Amino acid sequence: MTAPIRIAVVGLGKIARDQHLPAIAATSNFDLVATVSRQGDGVDGVPHFRDIEQLAASGTVVDAVALCTPPQVRRSIAQFAIAQGWHVFLEKPPGATLAEVIALRDAAAAAGVSLFASWHSRYADGVEPARDWLAGRTIHRATITWREDVRVWHPGQDWIWEPGGFGVFDPGINALSIATRILPHPFFVETAELDVPENRAAPIAARVAFRDTAGAPIAMDLDFRQEGPQSWDIVVETDAGTLTLAQGGGVLSIDGGTAPAADTDLHGEYPGLYRRFAAIVRAGVSDVDVSPLRLVGDIYLRARHHVVDPFHE
Template sequence: MLNVAIVGTGNIAPIHVEGLLEFSDRCKIVALCDIYPEKAEALNKKYNLDCEIFDDHEKMLASGIKIDIVHICTPPYVHAEIAINSMNAGKHVVVEKPMATCLAECDAMLEAEKRNNVVMSCVAQNRFRNSIYKLKKTAESGIAGKICYANVKSYWWRGHSYYDLWWRGLWEKEGGGPTLNHAVHHIDMVNWIEGSLPEEVTAMLANVMHDNSEVEDLSIAVLRYQDGSLAQVTSSVVHHGEEQGIELQCADAKISAPWDVKAEISRPNGFPQEGGNKELVNKIEEFYKSLPDLKYEGHTGQIEDVLNAIENNKKPLISGEDGRRTIELISAIYKAGCKKEIVKLPLSKDDDFYTFDGLLKNAVRFYEKATAIENLPPDDITVGNY
């Protein structure tokens, strides 16, 4: 039985609790920690956990309670500190997205993982959605041809009051806007499906709807890969409808999540033939439908994978290295958008955007955050579908 502690009991923590409770024969939640202990107590009561409550993660780690895994569900600016302290105490770590605020923090976390011989996994739960897993498998099959263009749509909508929360909308606390905190899911997806980082990145950042926030609420990035193919990533909290997805325009067909497939065939004059390539569409559809569904989706699927990794002494599907790659691409988008230049990858350790201080020094501050409330009303949240 693996004992689990959760640090940070805000909006995302209940999803972790519910995922962990699916495996009550393999793990048990023994501690909850939050700088607002009343929030931890409320979560404890809601799920009848009967666990210890702490207001500081270092007190928790020093308490003597047997803890095997620490789930980190706090704002991004303390992810690295809590993860490193937990791993130095011999605990495995599951850290919510984004892994950290910069590459320097990611590298310090990876060093702590290796030195302490523990497992660290960064949450990217959409890899455990049938739509994304099956899209990747279909792309890997080669039936649709090589990927020529990926269109990544991280479309979310957040009202003005979203950025009233004290730590949101500040570069030094949130680390950025939707590029870091929302599109992180979809940027991980494109990294996973493409299998590599792009060679070049350019981007534009804007804040068009939230004048109570320093950070962007919209960014559009264009990526160029070694083989000459392109990708476009739109990161937004201004899109009504929250229609998220990823579309792959391959040499012979388009495949996407939400699932759709189209395939053109040429007339002698180069224009598309009416009806398209029905034979190829049917072949792709048959392959897609032949793929078995995952037993568990979302956070629950990732939690199962982490438990398997710890129990079998192996790497989880989503490792710290995966989390670092996502932060590297996000850092490149911010550099391109803030400095208005084409950025080449990989980023070196002497690059300003390798460190959080460098990001803060160069960040574009769209507005001055004038409102800061301690807590927003508790309510349901949206965590996306793709």
Template sequence: MAWKIALAGIGKIARDQHVPSIAASRDFDLAATVTRHEGVDGVENHADIEAMLAARPDIEVVSLCLPPVPRFEYAAAAIKAGRHVMLEKPPGATLAECHALEAMARNAGVSIYATWHSREAASVEAARNWLADKRLKSLKITWLEDVRRWHPGQEWIWEPGGLGVFDPGINALSILTRILPTPVHLAGATLKFPENRQTPIAADLAFRHPDGAEVSAVFDWRKEGDQFWNIEAETDRGTMELSDGGANLSIDGAMVEASDVALEGEYPNLYMRMAEILRTGGIDMDLSPMVHVADAFLLGKREIVAPFHE
């Protein structure tokens, strides 16, 4: 029997990934949406979360796809109403509110899942397995994309809580925290803020590895032309490259895992994982990628760069 699910926040990622993933799932039926704008054809829509929760006590799960800042109130309302909650990345605007949501879910006896879609990219697990028994010498993340292409007109990303370049950068950090056998922590950062914006457009990060490996990341939202989402690692027994956001894996220059479609399988896998959590009554609130982002804002040197205009 499929769970009835409501989808709150019907923007680009919801239409491109969540709606088709739910439609293809054997575990979920999309029973309602929550948005003040255009909903999904053929699906009942409500203007706010409280109205949906009151009207549809039969809906067991709420998947939240709206921006991070308003997400806490929606999640808290759903948990208070006894519904299970699925959170688009990042799971909240602050670490404290994410911890609060987990505590609320435990007290209410419902499941909550902080999703990290990039961990479900086709070659991430193969990379994790390859690195597991090797000594890391260096690892570099290069995450370069064009904000105008991927986030057109989304002003919320430039406001406090919107994360700026860390909105895609946290995807890279979710992979990093999945594939490394030994955790790292941030040692320093430089954050580049357009003079007319509240969040960074680029960032350089340096991490401290317990065994002395050099671990770094470069995020930039100003990349025109070809886009790059790569992770390169050198070990005592060869080199590895995860490219295209984790879709493709090369070992010592030879391709060993490949996927032709960006995001292929990532969101369907998230809903499969949510179904597993529901069946076991579990909670999955791994916040390790978000810790690195928070540390970057704490440690980061601030540089002002040219203004950004859409």
């Protein structure tokens, strides 16, 4: 496929309007041919539908869909899209459970369509240079600090507090998507503590101790209650110095100094994601890495749960 890929965006919440629609508009790889959302309006000049079944029945020619819905409802929509022969872009996290993502991967393979589990933070400017620098280094320890104000970044998004909504692991899985990309050894959960508001089903904060297969400890601190300056930082201490990825992977430094240059082809998270999606569609392959989601599942298996004060918007 060399012509623009005809894509529909399903779910027109904040992430779709802030990131997906501008990234699609800025590339020649895709043409936006439809939007789908049960709430609100679509995009001027583009056909809009209330559900994906209505889109399919309309006769609109679609090659691919980008699913920006909450994770709890994404599997059935993706399954329907795969059955139409459409390629599927899954916003992160790719599903509410690991099993359903694996089922979608297998269904896409059987149907001969591409499935993309998109980990947008891996496309931040500092991630690939960090991965290159850490390759072959001895890791002494790593610290992940992801603390943000949920009222700023997820206003009115009640789904995030429901089962399958991930709570603080909605941003926390971004950190894990970076860590699983840049660290040279696999790592696993040793202990975890989850703080769950008494009126919610998902955690508002978490502290997790990992260890990699070479023995290095990795500590993660997540909190949705951060006010003032926000923190999205990964610090890795090695035998050759300390690497710091700040601002969600966007700023890289080594021992506080100048970092290796970023690959300009990866500039911008969502433009990078859509370049990758176009590439796998045209190559006829899928890209479904479940390692960040698997770690979140393992955290829940190992965690102690603590009831904390109720959370109100």
